Amino acid sequence: MRKLILVTSLLLAVHIALLFTRRNAKAEGKETSSVRIGIVLDVGGRGDKSFNDGAYAGADSATRMLGSNIRFIEPGEGADREAGLRLLAAEGMNLVIGVGFIFTDDLANLAKEYPNTAFAGIDYALATDANGNVIPPPPNVAALKFREEEGSYLVGALAALVGHSKKVGFVGGMDIPLIHKFEAGYRAGVKKVCPDCQVIVQYAGVTPDAFKNPGKGKELALSQYNQGVEVIFHAAGSTGQGVFEAARATNKLAIGVDSDQNDEAPGHVLTSMVKGVNTATYDAISRVQNHTFKGGIYSFGLKEGGVGYIYDDRNRALIPDSARARVEELKQEIIAGRIKVPSTR
Amino acid sequence: MNPISFGTQMIRIAVPYLFAASGGVVAERAGIVSLTLEGFMLSGAFAAVLGTNYSGSPWVGVLCGILGGLIFSLIHAVATIRYRADQVVVGVAINLLAIGVTRFFLKLFFASSSNSPRVAGFGGNINAAGFDNPLLWLGLIVAPVMAFVIYKTPFGLRVRAVGEHPDAAESVGVSVKRVRYAAVALSGMLAALGGVYLALDQHQFTDQMTAGRGFIAISAVIFGRWDPIRAALACLLFAAAETLQIQLQGSHAIPSQFIEMIPYALVIIALAGVVGRAVPPAALGKVEA
Numbered sequence: 001m002r003k004l005i006l007v008t009s010l011l012l013a014v015h016i017a018l019l020f021t022r023r024n025a026k027a028e029g030k031e032t033s034s035v036r037i038g039i040v041l042d043v044g045g046r047g048d049k050s051f052n053d054g055a056y057a058g059a060d061s062a063t064r065m066l067g068s069n070i071r072f073i074e075p076g077e078g079a080d081r082e083a084g085l086r087l088l089a090a091e092g093m094n095l096v097i098g099v100g101f102i103f104t105d106d107l108a109n110l111a112k113e114y115p116n117t118a119f120a121g122i123d124y125a126l127a128t129d130a131n132g133n134v135i136p137p138p139p140n141v142a143a144l145k146f147r148e149e150e151g152s153y154l155v156g157a158l159a160a161l162v163g164h165s166k167k168v169g170f171v172g173g174m175d176i177p178l179i180h181k182f183e184a185g186y187r188a189g190v191k192k193v194c195p196d197c198q199v200i201v202q203y204a205g206v207t208p209d210a211f212k213n214p215g216k217g218k219e220l221a222l223s224q225y226n227q228g229v230e231v232i233f234h235a236a237g238s239t240g241q242g243v244f245e246a247a248r249a250t251n252k253l254a255i256g257v258d259s260d261q262n263d264e265a266p267g268h269v270l271t272s273m274v275k276g277v278n279t280a281t282y283d284a285i286s287r288v289q290n291h292t293f294k295g296g297i298y299s300f301g302l303k304e305g306g307v308g309y310i311y312d313d314r315n316r317a318l319i320p321d322s323a324r325a326r327v328e329e330l331k332q333e334i335i336a337g338r339i340k341v342p343s344t345r
Numbered sequence: 346m347n348p349i350s351f352g353t354q355m356i357r358i359a360v361p362y363l364f365a366a367s368g369g370v371v372a373e374r375a376g377i378v379s380l381t382l383e384g385f386m387l388s389g390a391f392a393a394v395l396g397t398n399y400s401g402s403p404w405v406g407v408l409c410g411i412l413g414g415l416i417f418s419l420i421h422a423v424a425t426i427r428y429r430a431d432q433v434v435v436g437v438a439i440n441l442l443a444i445g446v447t448r449f450f451l452k453l454f455f456a457s458s459s460n461s462p463r464v465a466g467f468g469g470n471i472n473a474a475g476f477d478n479p480l481l482w483l484g485l486i487v488a489p490v491m492a493f494v495i496y497k498t499p500f501g502l503r504v505r506a507v508g509e510h511p512d513a514a515e516s517v518g519v520s521v522k523r524v525r526y527a528a529v530a531l532s533g534m535l536a537a538l539g540g541v542y543l544a545l546d547q548h549q550f551t552d553q554m555t556a557g558r559g560f561i562a563i564s565a566v567i568f569g570r571w572d573p574i575r576a577a578l579a580c581l582l583f584a585a586a587e588t589l590q591i592q593l594q595g596s597h598a599i600p601s602q603f604i605e606m607i608p609y610a611l612v613i614i615a616l617a618g619v620v621g622r623a624v625p626p627a628a629l630g631k632v633e634a
Contacts, residue, residue, distance in 0.1 A: 004430040011424070011438035014445075045458030074458065202594045206602050213556035214547045215361070219354055223591050226350050238459055238551040245547055250471060 035095070035289050037062075037070045038088030039281075040081065042100030045074045050237075050258040051277055055099045055122060058281030066289050082106040089114045095288040097281065101125045101178055111138040118293045120144055120284040122277055123178070126297065139295045142287075144280040146300050148235075149185030149343040150334055151273040151307030154327050155233055155255050156189025158309065160197050161323035162253070162270060163230035167198045171220050171243050173211040173236035175203040177344070182235040182257070182273075184345040192339075193326065200224050204239045217242025218249075225250045231270055233257070244268065253318065260310045270318050276306040303335045351588055353474040357546075359584035360484035361386065361539035361555075365562030366569070366576045367491045368535030373571055374495060375528035376508040376628040380436030381421050382536045383559025384443030389414040389537025390544035390554060391447040395454060397464040403545050406464070407480070410541035411534045417443060418533020419526075426525050432630050440559075448552055460551040467545060480542045487535065488577030495573060504528050508626035536562070564612040571626060583608045 039059055041052045052074075062068040071093070073084040081098075085106050088096045094117065098107050101123040111119050117140065124143035127135045137143045159168045168190050172179040187199045202220045204210035217239035221232055225246060232247070233255040234240035240257065244265040247254040256264065256272030280300055287293040300306020311324060333339045365386055369379040392413025397406030417439060424435045448458060455461045468477035475481060495501035503524045506514040511521045536559065543558070544550050561583055569576030590604035 003428040004434075007424045007428050007430045008434050008438060011420075011435065011442055014442060045452075048457070048459040050459075202591065206605060209553075209556045212551065212553045214549075214551050214554055215358075215543050215558075216556065218547065219358060219588075220591055220594075223350070223354060226347070238554070241460060241549065241551055242547060249469065 035068065036091075036093045037068055037095045037097070037285055037288065038091070038093040039070060039072050039097045039099065040084040040088065040103065041072060041074045042102060046072075048238075050261075051122075051275075052099055054259055054275065054277030055097070055281045058278035059285065061278070062282050062285040062289075066286060068285050068289065070285075082110075085110055089117050089119075092117075094118060095120060095285065095293070097122065097284060098124075099277070099281075107141055108138060111141045115140055118142070118288055118295075122280060125178070134297075136297065137295060141295050142284055142293070143297045144284060144300070145297060146275050146280070146306050147302070147341070147343070148273070148275065148307060149181045149188075149341045150302045151275070151309060152182045152185030152233070152235075153189035153192070153334065153339075153341045154302075154309050154331055155271055155273045156186035156199075157193045157330055158189075158271060158319065158323060158327050159186075159231035159233060159255060160190040160194040161326060162319060165228045165230050166194065166196065167200060167227065167229045169221070169224035169229040169232035170199060170201045171217060171224070171232055171234045171236050171240070172201070172203040173205075173239050174208060175206050175210070179203070179235050180345050181343045182233075184342045186233050187345070188342050189330070192330065200227065200229055204236055211237030211239055213239045214242035214245070218246045221246035221254070222250065225252050231255060233273070235273075256310075262310070262314050266314070267318075269315065271315055272310045274308050274310060276300055276304075276308070279304075279306055301334075302331055350474075351592065353476065354591070355581065355584045355588040356485070357475045357481065358587050359580050360481050361543050361558050362562050362565055362580035362584060363484045363487055363577055364539030364542065365536040365559055366565040366580050367487045367573055368532035368539075369562055369566040370569070370571055370573045370576050371491060371495065371504065371528050371535070372532035373566060373629055374508045374626055375504045375525045376511065376626055376631065377422075377425055377525055377529050377532075378432040378436055378630045379532060379563055379566065380433055381417070381439045381559075382532075382539075382562050383555055383557065384436075384440040385414045385417050385533045385536035386540035386543070386555045386559050387440075387443045387447055387553065388417045388540070390540030391450065391550050392537070393541040394461050394464050394544050394550035395450070397466075397545065398454075398462065401465060403465050403467055406545060407538075407541055410537050410544070414533040414535075414537020414540070415530055416533075417537075418529050421533070422526050422529040426522050426529070444553055447550070451550065451552065458552065461549045463548045464545075466548045475546070478542075478546065480538065480545065483538070484542060487538075488573045491535075492573040500524075500527070505626075508628055511628050511631075561608050564608045567612050567625075568608075568615045570615070570624070579611075582611075 059070045075081045075084045097120045099122045104125040107119050107121045120142040122144045204216045221243040231253045234243040235257045247268040248265050253270040258275050261272045262269045365382045372379045389410040393406040393410030396409025424430045425432045470477045507521045507524045565579035566576050568579040586607045
């Protein structure tokens with residue numbers, strides 16, 4: 001029995017030790033500001049070529065341009081997310097940022113415990129009351145939201161304009177309202193330029209595993225490509241790696257998400273729907289630095305440069321000029337408010 | 346729905362289950378609980394990508410993957426056989442350890458906490474639908490081979506003996522520990538191949554990419570009543586359900602939540618004795634012996 005306890009506790013100790021593999025990244029500002037900023041990254045961490053790297057990039061430019069003093073924490077699974085935020089708040093950081101909707105509840109709770117600290121949550125999920133009215137975040141929390149549906153609308157239009165089969169696909173990760181925003185915008189964009197196009201929508205699952213299952217993503221994409229779909233937009237985290245793999249295998253096209261994913265399958269990535277996580281992060285930091293920080297809802301869409309799509313030397317050959325012109329036209333209409341993009345399906 | 350695309354997709358989805366379930370059957374028939382399949386698969390997947398990345402050859406990757414599974418299975422074996430630790434507790438710890446270790450080395454070798462660079466793999470012919478991958482064919486024959494090993498070879502007889510009645514086996518001169526070590530090691534290598542297939546098919550490792558497949562494989566072992574062929578058929582059944590879900594999802598004919606619970610619901614049905622009595626090996630999970 002003693003041996004059992006020994007072995008088990010040894011294994012658990014090793015495991016816990018590995019979970020806390022934190023990167024003690026430190027800002028190397030030329031002249032460090034007295035304002036201190038702490039950022040807790042989402043699961044996935046740095047090197048995800050997406051969300052976390054976006055936040056890191058925004059913080060990095062804040063370090064260079066504003067001399068911010070930034071500390072990062074990269075948590076492992078589960079509960080130490082909250083511990084990370086708490087640690088930074090307790091250390092007296094002026095601003096604590098949680099990267100990802102998963103931090104929502106923890107931020108709301110900590111904001112009450114540390115009323116003098118500013119908090120910001122990227123993709124902060126706003127709750128609604130019984131009448132469907134949005135409940136605002138606590139007064140010292142900035143909810144940094146993106147209008148993903150607007151960027152998705154544009155890539156949907158592009159997918160329909162570039163494909164010739166009247167069928168376009170969508171692969172979502174977990175079947176939740178946050179991902180439905182992408183789907184709704186995408187669908188509306190497709191229908192705008194091609195009313196008789198069919199949008200095939202599939203989700204990888206109903207648990208958080210659905211964002212980490214490239215094997216499933218590949219099979220979903222293969223089945224769509226086999227049905228005649230030519231372009232698939234994924235909003236599925238690393239499950240999307242499987243979508244790119246399927247695009248390579250069948251010589252079709254895929255659309256990346258969150259950041260420019262061209263490198264995942266060069267020649268098969270039509271474009272990427274990018275989220276300006278870096279812009280939002282930088283914006284929040286600079287507000288704290290010039291003492292203009294206020295809690296509330298900050299929404300980043302096409303108008304604010306918070307979302308967009310990639311068009312550069314690497315994918316120009318895949319996009320005909322006429323398609324590009326049409327999409328730019330739609331973009332201006334959305335910015336001008338003449339097109340309202342739905343955010344629910 | 347096209348029957349050919351249905352069949353090929355079902356088989357591609359089933360391959361990781363087939364490898365892992367075969368491994369699970371061997372270990373459990375020897376009396377060791379196989380909650381660890383998920384961890385073995387994950388470590389195999391990572392080791393395969395590591396080996397392929399540095400050698401350029403997927404075959405070296407396959408060998409490294411097998412080695413990765415072997416290392417984890419030996420940790421499991423030492424803890425449960427030598428130190429007689431509770432097999433379920435160690436099993437859970439092994440799975441968590443595999444997640445932590447793969448993520449740690451992912452960062453160390455590839456400076457990312459989410460995915461590795463792209464590596465070489467097998468096949469790639471557009472028209473082959475994945476059937477130009479030798480691991481897929483290996484996956485299809487692994488269950489019959491394991492059935493032969495378990496029922497027709499002296500080793501198999503010993504495995505069954507130590508799983509049913511270790512004292513009797515010991516009394517006729519069979520080393521219970523040695524047989525169990527071998528069975529757990531074999532299960533680690535087989536399950537790892539499931540992870541290897543998954544990783545090389547994706548040409549990269551992504552964090553926690555096995556996504557619960559090891560648990561589906563355990564479900565198949567139980568639903569198949571600890572018989573390699575029936576477990577393999579259970580794997581194909583679960584894969585068929587998943588394929589059905591993929592191909593019907595667009596039409597919203599069946600809620601996807603419902604299809605996702607099929608393997609687990611079937612296991613409960615199997616354990617409740619609805620489809621014949623599910624009797625585990627008598628010494629399964631027993632610490633003494």
